Amino acid sequence: MGTATLWWRVRGISVGVGSELRLSEARIRKRGISVSTRSSCCSSPLTLIVSSMPYEKELAAAKKAATLAARLCQKVQKALLQSDVHSKSDKSPVTVADYGSQALVSFILERELPSEPFSIVAEEDSGDLRKESGQETLKRITELVNDTLASEGSDSFPSLTTEDVLAAIDNGKSEGGSVGQHWVLDPIDGTKGFVRGDQYAIALGLLHEGKVVLGVLACPNLPASIGSNQQHSSNEVGCLFFAKVGDGTYMQALGGSTQTRVHVCDIDNPEQASLFESFEAAHSSHDLSSSIAKKLGVKAPPVRIDSQAKYGALSRGDGAIYLRFPHKGYREKIWDHAAGSIVVTEAGGIVTDAAGNPLDFSKGKFLDVDSGIIVTNQKLMPSLLRAVKEALNEKASSL
């Protein structure tokens, strides 16, 4: 390259190397975008290696936080006591592990990323734990969090008090939105699956200006493969999926370090497709997905599993389609889809609402979707959209 002046363009901003470089690195990171380069002495494109890759630090912190939270959840799921499970005001279950996982993730992110603006939109809040009746549960959660931090084998973690745990949980009170950076956390997605001893996930995403730019899914009970694809077959369970915008999706064993890039399946014949849906019929209409499957000619029975583990499994090609049709009146939340959606899209898949619109994470806690959420690969999406439209029209005319 010799003494060529290196210029790089970042969404319309051109800067030379030198002192301006550092300034632009910060802009790149802030904007979470790709960089194109040109040299003043030759027309061929140059490869510019930026030392601080966008969201590299955030990804490392998110993986660490989700892995530790998964450890806490595994401990609780093994020895789940009836007294560990509570009902929230909307009658949905919450356990000491949901609270403990939220406290841990919040604590680790704040500690690992001290210089960043800190905002988390998370599912749980400390309201019930602050009541007289919540004191025993709060003590148990605090013990769990401290035990998990201690098992990290580092003295550098201070012992947290019950007040610290309440404060860490309440860090998750942010409303999100289209401005700035927000973590989006579901400390246990699939709590009903967790309580049953089945699938669940710790789901952590990062929003930048309303778009998901990073996602980590820790799935402690997910085998190395499910469904018909035997590519990853093994008896081991526990998978960590992660994706950064523009960088692909990777999977590693939970607690492991060897990562493999994953891709959605490339099936183009719907008859060969297999289909994921919620285990809980209350969360998604099994009748509607069965009608869609029939229209597509899908032969295999649906694979019903809890949580965003479905997104993880789809991202590595275990199945081809994920359908989610909540019953009337339910509003989807961003933490149920943020991490999962980037894990699938970076693996080459598409996530839309039932009308084919992209999901909009910029509107606060809720995702306003048209009728439901559908996920598949590029090749199957057109026929899936047609089948979904027909099935929804038939349902509407039968009412």
Ligand SMILES: Nc1ncnc2c1ncn2[C@@H]1O[C@H](COP(=O)(O)O)[C@@H](OP(=O)(O)O)[C@H]1O
């Ligand atoms: N009536 C309902 N309809 C649709 N989704 C619901 C629901 N009640 C709860 N959920 C959501 O479904 C999520 C679990 O999804 P899945 O069915 O894929 O396992 C729950 O996440 P939590 O377990 O984090 O509360 C919850 O947010």
Ligand SMILES: [Mg+2]
């Ligand atoms: Mg959830």
Ligand SMILES: [Mg+2]
């Ligand atoms: Mg949850």
Ligand SMILES: [Mg+2]
């Ligand atoms: Mg819940």
